[in-house]
Amino acid sequence: MPLAEARAVLLGPVGVPTEAGEGLEVVEADEESDLRVLAEEGRRGWRFTPLVSLTPTARSGQPPDQDPRSRPESLLANITGCGHLFGDERGLATAMHQEWSGRGFAVRVAVAGSPGTAWAIAHAAHWTGQPWVPLLASAGRDELWMRRLPIEALALQPRVVRALRELDVVKVEDLLGLPLSEIKRRFGEQTLWRIDRALGRWQEPLECLPMPDPVVACRTFDDPISRADWLQQALRELVLEVACGLQRRGRVAWRLVCRVRSEASKVEPEWVEWVTGLVEPSRQADHLWELVSLQSERRRWPAQVVELQVSAEGVVVPERPQQTLFESGTEYETAAHDGRLRRGMARLVERLSSRLGERSVSRPVLSEAVVPESAVVLVPVGREASQESGLGAGPGLELGFGPLTRPLRLLEGPRAIEVMAVVPEGPPIRFAWEGRDRRVVRYWGPERIETGWWADSGVARDYYRVETDAGEWYWLFRRRGDARWFVHGVFE
Amino acid sequence: MSRQDTIKDLTARLRRIERRAAPAAEREQSIGTGHAALDSVLPAGGLRRGTLLEWINGEGPGSGAATLALLAAGGLMRQQESGPAGTLAVVDRAGGFYTAAAAGLGLSPERILLVQAGTEDEWKWAVEQVLRSSAIDVALTWADSLDDRVFRRWQLAAELGGGVGMLVRSAEVVREASWASVRLMVRGCVGEESATGRRWSVRVLTGGVGRGAWRAGYQERDVLLELSDETGGLRLLPRLERAVPPGVSATG
Numbered sequence: 001m002p003l004a005e006a007r008a009v010l011l012g013p014v015g016v017p018t019e020a021g022e023g024l025e026v027v028e029a030d031e032e033s034d035l036r037v038l039a040e041e042g043r044r045g046w047r048f049t050p051l052v053s054l055t056p057t058a059r060s061g062q063p064p065d066q067d068p069r070s071r072p073e074s075l076l077a078n079i080t081g082c083g084h085l086f087g088d089e090r091g092l093a094t095a096m097h098q099e100w101s102g103r104g105f106a107v108r109v110a111v112a113g114s115p116g117t118a119w120a121i122a123h124a125a126h127w128t129g130q131p132w133v134p135l136l137a138s139a140g141r142d143e144l145w146m147r148r149l150p151i152e153a154l155a156l157q158p159r160v161v162r163a164l165r166e167l168d169v170v171k172v173e174d175l176l177g178l179p180l181s182e183i184k185r186r187f188g189e190q191t192l193w194r195i196d197r198a199l200g201r202w203q204e205p206l207e208c209l210p211m212p213d214p215v216v217a218c219r220t221f222d223d224p225i226s227r228a229d230w231l232q233q234a235l236r237e238l239v240l241e242v243a244c245g246l247q248r249r250g251r252v253a254w255r256l257v258c259r260v261r262s263e264a265s266k267v268e269p270e271w272v273e274w275v276t277g278l279v280e281p282s283r284q285a286d287h288l289w290e291l292v293s294l295q296s297e298r299r300r301w302p303a304q305v306v307e308l309q310v311s312a313e314g315v316v317v318p319e320r321p322q323q324t325l326f327e328s329g330t331e332y333e334t335a336a337h338d339g340r341l342r343r344g345m346a347r348l349v350e351r352l353s354s355r356l357g358e359r360s361v362s363r364p365v366l367s368e369a370v371v372p373e374s375a376v377v378l379v380p381v382g383r384e385a386s387q388e389s390g391l392g393a394g395p396g397l398e399l400g401f402g403p404l405t406r407p408l409r410l411l412e413g414p415r416a417i418e419v420m421a422v423v424p425e426g427p428p429i430r431f432a433w434e435g436r437d438r439r440v441v442r443y444w445g446p447e448r449i450e451t452g453w454w455a456d457s458g459v460a461r462d463y464y465r466v467e468t469d470a471g472e473w474y475w476l477f478r479r480r481g482d483a484r485w486f487v488h489g490v491f492e
Numbered sequence: 493m494s495r496q497d498t499i500k501d502l503t504a505r506l507r508r509i510e511r512r513a514a515p516a517a518e519r520e521q522s523i524g525t526g527h528a529a530l531d532s533v534l535p536a537g538g539l540r541r542g543t544l545l546e547w548i549n550g551e552g553p554g555s556g557a558a559t560l561a562l563l564a565a566g567g568l569m570r571q572q573e574s575g576p577a578g579t580l581a582v583v584d585r586a587g588g589f590y591t592a593a594a595a596g597l598g599l600s601p602e603r604i605l606l607v608q609a610g611t612e613d614e615w616k617w618a619v620e621q622v623l624r625s626s627a628i629d630v631a632l633t634w635a636d637s638l639d640d641r642v643f644r645r646w647q648l649a650a651e652l653g654g655g656v657g658m659l660v661r662s663a664e665v666v667r668e669a670s671w672a673s674v675r676l677m678v679r680g681c682v683g684e685e686s687a688t689g690r691r692w693s694v695r696v697l698t699g700g701v702g703r704g705a706w707r708a709g710y711q712e713r714d715v716l717l718e719l720s721d722e723t724g725g726l727r728l729l730p731r732l733e734r735a736v737p738p739g740v741s742a743t744g
Contacts, residue, residue: 344627345579351621352607360608364591364601376591378606403724404690406593408558409586434552441682471680472554473690489590491690492549492558492660 035072040317041100042075042209047254047281047314048086048096051078053115053206068155069119069197076115076206093134101132109134114200117142120153142200147173154198160187172198212249215312217241224263224304231260231301231308232293238310239292243285246312252281254314256292261309262302272302276354279346279381281316287347294354349381370451371459372410372488405447405465407475407489414477414486424483427464428476433487438474442467450480463488526567529728530560533694533715535674539568543673544647544657548666548697550679556692557678558632559597561658563719563726565630566599568656578629581605581622585615586634598724616642623649623657635659640669647671666697681716688721691729 038054045052053076077096083089093109100107108131110121117137125131127149137145146153149172151164163186169175175183175195184192196202217238225231235258246253260272276291292310352361362378369375420430427443445464460480467473473491478484493501522538524531531538539545545564547557569578580603582589587608591601607622609615615633622631623646631650638659650657659672666677674696681691695714716729 341627344625348621348625348627349605352618356607356609356614356618360610362606362608364604364606366592366595366601372590372592376601381605401592401596402721403596403598404559404719404721406590406596408562408590408593409553409588410590410593412588436552444688467680467682467690468554469682470551470555471682471691472552473556473680474554489593490554491556491593492553 031072038072038075039209041105044099044316045075045077045096046209046211047099047316048092049077049079049082050211051206051208053077053208067157067194068123068152074119074122076119078206078208079111090134090136093136097132097134106132108132110137111135112137112145112200113139113142115204115206116155116197116202117146117200119155120149120198121145123155124149124153146199147171147176151175154195156187156191156194160191163187212251212315215242215245215249215251215253215315216309217245217311218307218309220307221305224306226301226303226305228301231305232296234308235292235296235310236289238308239289240285242310242312243283243288246283246315249315250317251312251315252283252318253312254278254281254316255312256288257311257313258292259307259309259311260302260305261307262304263306264303269306270302274299277350277358279349279353280343281314281318283318291350291354294351297355298357353381370449372406372449404473404491407473408492409490411488411490414488417476417485417487419476419478419485425478428466428485431466431474431476431485431487433474438468438470438472440466441469446478449477465491523568525564526570527563527726529717529726530564530567532728533676533696533717534564535696539564539656540673541654541656542651544650544659544671546665546670546672546675547658547660548675548677549660549662550677550693551663553662555678555680556690557676558634558660559690559719560676560678560692560694560717561632561660562594562597562599565632565656565658566597569599569603569629577603579603579605579627580630580632581607581625581628583607583609583615583619583622583631583633585609585612619657620645620649622653623655624653625655626653628653628655630656630658632658632660634661636662636665638665638668640671643669643671683718687718689718690721691716691718693717 035054042052042054054072054074079089079092083092086092086095089111093111097107097109108122108125110118110125111134112118112121121135121137125135150170151161151172151174154172154175156164164175169178180192183195193202197204219234219238225234238258239256242253242256255278256276258274258276260274262270262272264270274295276288276295278291282288349361358380359378361381363381365377365379367375367377418432419428421428427445428440430437430439432438443464443466446462447464448460448462450460451458461477462480463475463477465473466476474487475489475491477486477488479486522534522536522540524538525534545561547561549555549557565580569580577600580599582604584606585608589606591604591606594604595601605622605628607618609618619631619633619635620642622628638661646657663677677695677697679693679695681693683689683691693714693716717726718729719726
């Protein structure tokens, strides 16, 4: 809608806001400025994939009012082969969503087999009823997704959309049911091309944002080195060089990658790669070196090293600290306190992950699984620690049990035990555990836990909480198939 | 002077020194656990930041010391002065810490950082790191055997970080020197037939040497606590309620 028209509708003829325009702030659209911001945001996307492109404005050769794809509001990223760095493609999409929504953008993320389909799904996300969650079209199902979307998702010319709607063509599948020759005759070749673009039938090239100079430092040795202390010293120098390189460029990095080339193998030189990830991007030499050296404590240097290389990856412009007008008062102090906590948590997670490995530092998430051992999923904390002053937040799953119903220690696998019961299907009276005979004085149960017939590994158990004469509590179950007893947990 | 007399003399002197300390000031600095019954057991009337607490299982691991530790931790985490609730770091060497149970005790899984350490060295290092971090409000770990120097390092780390370190330990450590400010011996008690909760006998042991420790001046005594399975509330029981029922009782 042109600005003049919007003013007339919302501000009224004499500039007094109408009911619809109350509290309205009118800002003139500035597409050049939008494009600059979009390019800056696109560079942030390098932490997810090196192939990030702005909406190809020039591709259709049409102004934004004629081709919705030309509006400076979308980033297209080729994430082929990057999903595993975030667990999977859903993890990557979620991380992308958090990156931009955490910074105040209203963001929609969609993953599909082609840029056109991804754009279409993201722009028609409101149709799914969950517009603000990442949407993924699994492999080979792009067209299935597209068929259910409204025709606006095809980014057709507005006049074409209007004409189609008059003909009661509402969804993409309605349009695809029409003969192609008829579409071409009535709406032109451009419309056919846009349909192909949205359905991924046209191989759309992405014009990716150019990467800045790589920040790399390397050392080649004339004679192979096997001494760990020498290699450690060389590694330190390289990390400091990379930190200086980041400093000079005014950039910070999300991770350092250390590559070691060894000639220990007689066949061909072998490259070993270590990645040190950060929770908050940094260029502080001491901090980077501390993390790299912590990680190297759990790595073994290969023998006969002939080359060392350290490179900074995920290089981005540092976030400016938020400025406040009044640097005092409760709000400011709270924000500063939260900022300190967030940095403290980020540093702690970085140190722990570097030394113990990323998978050793996790946040437990409760799932709806029936089987106790699957009811908690451990998610590596990684970058999500920086989202809040502590860890993640948000409402948890509704618990279906009381404070004393589940044991604090769940054994990694249920351990078979000998149990004495008065009746075959009855509760336990005595059981032996860790070499001691234990008499049951109180018990609660049975609590039946079983999976449906459709589950891959079926579970059918009758659980009992038991109290022994020594005041200890254990979680036992009888397997319904063969009536064998197991200890599954200890109420520590 | 005989050896016995020397010990008596030293104990008496220590008591005099302890009495000079200001318990009121200690109480002012303490933070309630959110469970009045538990606060009444703790010498300072609550938890003190920058200190270590030992929760000692009187019998086997099923005595429930860790459950009480988590109840205390939950209260501390909810009583943040500003911002979101505090953070609990669980450094688990054995594996198998079951967050669903912690959630049942009222702790939000979103506020739990779970650290799994593979080797003993990594575990000691990880505990020190979380104690040293100001981003962690409570650190919980299981420490059956602990070198005195490591214990001291942890205590200093807790002072630096300002959180509370909770160590769940076995009864074998009672005679060992401790750098914890409070040592609690937890014994599971057999509950009444009709009751649905869990009972403990808790005793504050003397002998801690950390900051704010309660030593010879403190009178050791057993206190009976019961956690309700229905409400999640913890209450103090009079001594008379300690009767142990014979036989087996059951709830379906």
